[in-house]
Amino acid sequence: MAAISHIDPKEALAVKARVEQLSFYYGDAQALNRVSLDLAERRITALIGASGCGKSTFLRCFNRLHDLYPESRYEGQILLKPDDINIISKAVDPLEVRLRIGMVFQKPNPFPKTIFENVAYGLKVRGVRDRHFIEERVEGALRQASLWAETRDRLQDSAMTLSGGQQQRLCIARALAPQPELLLLDEPTSALDPIATANIEELLSELKEQVTILIVTHNMQQAARVSDFTAFMHLGELVEFGDTDTVFTTPRQKKTEDYITGRYG
Amino acid sequence: MDTRSLSQHISHEYNQELEAVRSQLLSMGGLVEQQINQALQALVEGDSQLAETVVQTDDRVNQMEITIDEECSRILARRQPAASDLRLVIAIIKASTDLERMGDEAQKIGHLAVSLAGQDRPSGGYREIDQLGQAVQAMVRSALDAFARLEVDTALRIIREDKLINREYEAIARQCIDYMMEDPHRVRRVLDSMWAARSLERIGDHAKNLCEYVIYLVHGKDVRHGNLDAAERELLQQ
Amino acid sequence: MARLRARSRRGPAQSHNPMPEAAISEALARRKRRDGWFALAGLLIMLAAVLTLVLLLAQLLVDGLPRLSLEFFVEFPSRFPQRAGIYSAWIGTLLVMLVTAFVAVPLGVAAGLYLEEYARRNWLTDLIEINVSNLAGVPSIIYGLLALGLFVNRFSLGQSIAAAGLTLALLIIPVVIVATREAIRAVPRNMREAAYAMGTTQWQMVAHHVLPYSTGSILTGIIIGLSRAIGETAPVITIGALTFIAFLPEAPIGGEFPYINFNWLDAPFTLLPIQIFNWLSRPQTEFHANAAAAALVLIALTLCMNATAIYLRYRYRRRVQW
Numbered sequence: 001m002a003a004i005s006h007i008d009p010k011e012a013l014a015v016k017a018r019v020e021q022l023s024f025y026y027g028d029a030q031a032l033n034r035v036s037l038d039l040a041e042r043r044i045t046a047l048i049g050a051s052g053c054g055k056s057t058f059l060r061c062f063n064r065l066h067d068l069y070p071e072s073r074y075e076g077q078i079l080l081k082p083d084d085i086n087i088i089s090k091a092v093d094p095l096e097v098r099l100r101i102g103m104v105f106q107k108p109n110p111f112p113k114t115i116f117e118n119v120a121y122g123l124k125v126r127g128v129r130d131r132h133f134i135e136e137r138v139e140g141a142l143r144q145a146s147l148w149a150e151t152r153d154r155l156q157d158s159a160m161t162l163s164g165g166q167q168q169r170l171c172i173a174r175a176l177a178p179q180p181e182l183l184l185l186d187e188p189t190s191a192l193d194p195i196a197t198a199n200i201e202e203l204l205s206e207l208k209e210q211v212t213i214l215i216v217t218h219n220m221q222q223a224a225r226v227s228d229f230t231a232f233m234h235l236g237e238l239v240e241f242g243d244t245d246t247v248f249t250t251p252r253q254k255k256t257e258d259y260i261t262g263r264y265g
Numbered sequence: 266m267d268t269r270s271l272s273q274h275i276s277h278e279y280n281q282e283l284e285a286v287r288s289q290l291l292s293m294g295g296l297v298e299q300q301i302n303q304a305l306q307a308l309v310e311g312d313s314q315l316a317e318t319v320v321q322t323d324d325r326v327n328q329m330e331i332t333i334d335e336e337c338s339r340i341l342a343r344r345q346p347a348a349s350d351l352r353l354v355i356a357i358i359k360a361s362t363d364l365e366r367m368g369d370e371a372q373k374i375g376h377l378a379v380s381l382a383g384q385d386r387p388s389g390g391y392r393e394i395d396q397l398g399q400a401v402q403a404m405v406r407s408a409l410d411a412f413a414r415l416e417v418d419t420a421l422r423i424i425r426e427d428k429l430i431n432r433e434y435e436a437i438a439r440q441c442i443d444y445m446m447e448d449p450h451r452v453r454r455v456l457d458s459m460w461a462a463r464s465l466e467r468i469g470d471h472a473k474n475l476c477e478y479v480i481y482l483v484h485g486k487d488v489r490h491g492n493l494d495a496a497e498r499e500l501l502q503q
Numbered sequence: 504m505a506r507l508r509a510r511s512r513r514g515p516a517q518s519h520n521p522m523p524e525a526a527i528s529e530a531l532a533r534r535k536r537r538d539g540w541f542a543l544a545g546l547l548i549m550l551a552a553v554l555t556l557v558l559l560l561a562q563l564l565v566d567g568l569p570r571l572s573l574e575f576f577v578e579f580p581s582r583f584p585q586r587a588g589i590y591s592a593w594i595g596t597l598l599v600m601l602v603t604a605f606v607a608v609p610l611g612v613a614a615g616l617y618l619e620e621y622a623r624r625n626w627l628t629d630l631i632e633i634n635v636s637n638l639a640g641v642p643s644i645i646y647g648l649l650a651l652g653l654f655v656n657r658f659s660l661g662q663s664i665a666a667a668g669l670t671l672a673l674l675i676i677p678v679v680i681v682a683t684r685e686a687i688r689a690v691p692r693n694m695r696e697a698a699y700a701m702g703t704t705q706w707q708m709v710a711h712h713v714l715p716y717s718t719g720s721i722l723t724g725i726i727i728g729l730s731r732a733i734g735e736t737a738p739v740i741t742i743g744a745l746t747f748i749a750f751l752p753e754a755p756i757g758g759e760f761p762y763i764n765f766n767w768l769d770a771p772f773t774l775l776p777i778q779i780f781n782w783l784s785r786p787q788t789e790f791h792a793n794a795a796a797a798a799l800v801l802i803a804l805t806l807c808m809n810a811t812a813i814y815l816r817y818r819y820r821r822r823v824q825w
Contacts, residue, residue: 095702098702122702
């Protein structure tokens with residue numbers, strides 16, 4: 001069963017990242033088995049699948065978060081365009097990868113600092129000192145995250161005073177401030193109410209003009225609503241990858257069909 | 266996809282809802298089929314009482330269309346069906362429209378039958394219309410079977426058969442024009458029978474639509490307005 | 504009960520109800536009574552403990568309060584109970600605590616940070632970890648013996664403030680290490696991942712996140728450690744603290760250049776607990792009143808430190824919530 005892993009060439013989309021035969025192991029346990037797919041530049045790619053299918057594991061390979069924990073092992077490659085650097089190679093410093101790729105987590109996790117400090121943090125880490133530049137970037141990122149209007153008068157308040165949905169948008173702004181090439185989102189709305197979720201989804205479709213997005217979601221309808229491409233994973237393997245319209249109306253694989261229609265496969 | 270897959274959802278209620286709306290559509294199909302049979306019989310035998318029954322049945326058919334559409338929009342709103350379920354619901358919505366139109370055509374034939382029963386009968390009865398009617402009936406029955414059993418082969422065969430029906434209708438129409446030129450006194454009767462033939466032909470078209478929905482339902486392929494041969498080749502390859 | 508009924512209303516399940524209503528409420532009442540008995544027993548035991556403490560405190564107050572006056576704080580010990588004070592004792596306690604804090608805090612926090620953030624998990628760190636937890640439970644006299652051999656004799660610090668400070672530092676370093684590790688461990692994993700995902704280095708992680716977020720708990724641990732050290736007698740006696748000091752060490756901050764000196768480190772000293780111990784061992788009952796008064800001061804000091812710890816914890820908790 002060969003899942004079609006490459007983007008349909010007739011769409012003529014630029015590729016932002018090419019994953020080739022990616023396998024991942026936690027110690028002896030294999031969590032990903034030779035996954036290959038392309039991420040289209042300035043498009044949203046959604047990863048769906050049941051809990052434990054490896055979709056979050058896959059996402060976290062992109063900024064080497066697995067390196068924080070011992071006994072993790074990558075095989076294969078993830079080539080980040082345009083320079084074709086293999087971001088999971090041992091020779092590449094995970095810090096460099098993380099500086100190029102932003103991430104937003106499942107639970108909103110702003111730092112217990114002020115709103116301003118949160119958004120400016122990525123620049124601080126990079127050693128940027130130009131106050132004027134930092135202020136500009138903070139405002140830009142907050143605007144990108146549709147949070148500027150709500151926070152412009154309270155930038156010095158603790159980020160903890162924001163609501164859950166605002167906190168998650170703050171985390172998006174924090175990830176955007178250093179202008180990443182790729183934005184990873186790990187179930188970004190699973191802790192939010194439907195209105196906050198709709199706001200984030202709207203935000204994502206605006207953001208894709210500027211940045212390539214890879215999103216993991218439990219919510220199939222969310223994948224159907226926001227993404228341009230959908231990858232369905234099952235037990236650490238990529239079962240199907242294609243444009244979202246096709247995957248949600250006429251999936252090729254029975255497993256995909258069973259999953260998205262709520263059947264027991 | 267096959268018929269069994271309807272019953273494999275994790276949600277038992279969802280299974281029942283989809284199954285219920287599907288069988289409603291099939292019983293609506295049964296009703297329309299019966300309506301067509303009776304209309305044809307009334308026309309051929311000049312039975313105006315039977316024709317009245319046909320006309321009245323149409324209310325029930327219309328009511329069924331409304332019920333099915335309501336049920337489908339409820340499923341869309343509450344279950345957000347995807348993939349084959351989505352295609353099933355859409356196919357049912359479209360099929361119910363076509364069935365309702367078939368019912369309307371049968372009703373028209375019923376009205377014409379009442380009108381024709383009051384006029385003198387032609388010497389050969391309505392043999393050509395009867396033949397056309399039998400063929401259309403067979404087509405409707407097969408189309409509903411194909412829908413019930415999700416048989417793509419049958420559906421493809423019927424889509425092709427529709428061309429024969431159309432040709433037969435053309436022949437009847439030409440004949441009618443001849444009759445009208447021969448004897449202007451019979452124009453009223455000939456026009457009525459031509460309208461009846463026209464309605465039968467339309468029923469055939471709707472049956473063909475049903476078959477196209479079957480293919481969409483099973484393969485997610487839209488074969489309307491396209492080259493059927495190319496589509497068929499593609500389907501055979503899969 | 505309402506839920507039980509709601510469920511049984513649904514269908515034929517009613518007939519499957521294994522217990523009649525009366526039996527259910529009987530069983531429930533029995534279980535509630537048992538609950539009540541336990542709560543009562545707990546309350547009595549707690550009252551007994553608190554009451555003992557209150558009685559002890561009351562006894563101290565009755566004995567010591569009349570002796571508490573300003574002179575008591577600025578008089579040196581004396582042969583005459585009425586003229587004796589705790590001047591040298593509380594100054595000594597203060598200076599020794601200063602040394603203890605200066606030594607134990609950096610060492611303890613650094614060790615905790617290293618063990619929690621940097622050290623790889625292997626048999627060596629496991630060994631260190633077990634040792635640290637055990638050290639926190641070693642009787643304090645053992646520290647005194649160690650300090651006697653090490654600081655007093657080997658390093659020739661003598662019976663000085665420095666030796667005492669180092670001894671007590673040794674005593675509380677495990678406490679500070681454990682507190683630091685607990686505090687660091689309380690920084691949630693998602694906060695770490697958030698920081699690492701921004702591309703922080705390990706040091707940025709510690710400096711920007713781990714330490715700021717755990718300051719409250721670490722401070723609390725330090726103060727708890729110090730308030731333990733402040734009441735310690737055994738190890739200080741072991742290294743030979745004097746019990747009768749009628750002079751103060753040289754002041755650390757002077758009027759002449761270089762304004763700060765460290766001569767006081769070398770000075771002999773006495774401490775509040777030792778002063779108390781000394782007075783208690785006198786035959787005259789008037790000295791016992793002095794001891795009670797000094798004990799009150801010691802208790803007040805400890806309570807103040809604990810109150811500070813609680814306040815800090817409260818303040819930082821409010822600032823940092825996950």
